[in-house]
Amino acid sequence: MSVNQYRSVGSRIFDAINIAVLVGLGLITLLPLLYVLAGSFASESEIASRTFFLWPEKFVTSTYEYIFATDVFIRALLTTIGVTVVGTVVQVGLTLTMAYPLAKRYLPGRTLALNLVIFTVVFGGGIIPTYLVVRDLGLLNSYWALILPLAINPFYLIIVKSFFQELPEALEEAARIDGATEMGVFWKIVLPLSKPIIATFSLFYAVGIWNDYMSPLLYIDDSSKWTLQVLVRQLTGADAQNALSAMETVFFPTQGLKFAVVVIATLPILCFYPFLQKHFVKGVLIGSVKE
Numbered sequence: 001m002s003v004n005q006y007r008s009v010g011s012r013i014f015d016a017i018n019i020a021v022l023v024g025l026g027l028i029t030l031l032p033l034l035y036v037l038a039g040s041f042a043s044e045s046e047i048a049s050r051t052f053f054l055w056p057e058k059f060v061t062s063t064y065e066y067i068f069a070t071d072v073f074i075r076a077l078l079t080t081i082g083v084t085v086v087g088t089v090v091q092v093g094l095t096l097t098m099a100y101p102l103a104k105r106y107l108p109g110r111t112l113a114l115n116l117v118i119f120t121v122v123f124g125g126g127i128i129p130t131y132l133v134v135r136d137l138g139l140l141n142s143y144w145a146l147i148l149p150l151a152i153n154p155f156y157l158i159i160v161k162s163f164f165q166e167l168p169e170a171l172e173e174a175a176r177i178d179g180a181t182e183m184g185v186f187w188k189i190v191l192p193l194s195k196p197i198i199a200t201f202s203l204f205y206a207v208g209i210w211n212d213y214m215s216p217l218l219y220i221d222d223s224s225k226w227t228l229q230v231l232v233r234q235l236t237g238a239d240a241q242n243a244l245s246a247m248e249t250v251f252f253p254t255q256g257l258k259f260a261v262v263v264i265a266t267l268p269i270l271c272f273y274p275f276l277q278k279h280f281v282k283g284v285l286i287g288s289v290k291e
Contacts, residue, residue, distance in 0.1 A: 033266075039259035040064070047255040063256040067264070073231065077264070079143075080210060080228035087147040087209040092202050094151050095160055096194070100186055102157075103164035114161075121154045127218070134219055145219035146212065146227070153208075156201050163197050164190065207269055232261045 034054045039047055040063060042056035067073050101107050102114060125133075130149055139145040167190065175185045191198070213229035220226065226234075236258050 036259050036262050040256060040263045042256065042259075044254070044256055047259075060256075063260045067257065067260055072226075073261070075224065076226050076228045076231040079225060081268075083143055083146050083227060084206055084209045086143075088202055088206045090147055091151050091153075091205045091209075092198065095153070095157050095201065095205075096191070096198070097186075098152060099157050099160040100164055100190060102161045117154045117157060121158075131218055140219055141222050141225065142219075143225070146209070146215045149215065150208070150212075153205070156204065160197060160201065163194065167193060203273070206272070210265075210269060228261075228265050232265050235261055 031054070035052060038054050038056050041059045041061065042050075042053070043058065043060050043062075046053075046057055102110060102117075104110070107113075134140060134145050134149060139148065171189050171193075172185050175189050180188065211229060213227070213233050216225075216227045216230045217233070220230070
């Protein structure tokens with residue numbers, strides 16, 4: 001007899017209710033996304049006449065053709081891709097190289113350094129002090145202002161440190177006996193064993209940089225250096241007409257353009273996520289045991 005035959009009626013009803021609730025929540029999450037996707041392929045007249053739809057009456061690609069023919073959008077997209085790639089490499093690299101020595105209990109001053117890291121988790125500097133630091137460092141209107149102020153997430157750092165502490169010390173000791181330097185141990189032994197957590201936090205950092213619009217809004221005054229998220233905010237906000245005017249054209253597919261830029265801004269993360277999903281759960285849980 002199968003296990004399901006021993007289950008009570010109440011247990012089956014409970015499972016059915018859970019499934020119904022989860023499916024309902026999934027639909028609530030999915031429907032707006034499908035509406036935005038359908039709206040990006042619909043004409044302006046259809047968007048104005050139909051309150052809600054999941055399938056356009058006639059597919060049109062004029063909005064996407066308009067977007068990719070616009071220098072402003074292409075420049076913002078390339079800027080965002082470049083900042084995301086460089087920023088992810090910098091942030092992951094700094095996190096790993098700081099977490100590894102902090103994982104060594106024999107490191108002088110380790111307790112003080114960890115306490116300072118934990119302090120930043122609880123207390124943040126705030127927008128104004130951070131802006132003053134960025135200004136005094138000469139980073140205003142620089143892409144580095146979008147990367148360096150948030151270069152190390154203290155919460156991620158603590159998890160990565162805990163992961164490094166769980167690695168077998170015998171492997172590192174064996175490498176040192178064979179003549180490997182500390183950097184060699186880190187590069188040839190520790191990093192190859194850390195692929196799940198590197199993949200996970202690379203995704204976290206990349207998503208954070210890609211979706212960040214507050215930093216460029218604060219630190220970038222030059223519209224030619226706008227990131228994609230700032231452009232999306234301008235196009236979907238109250239000053240959308242001014243942003244559209246910056247594109248130097250007469251015809252504005254206003255509503256369809258809003259839907260299309262949201263789709264394009266969301267699509268890259270959705271495309272990369274499936275390739276990192278196999279590392280996702282393992283990477284999050286593997287370093288979750290704290291000291």
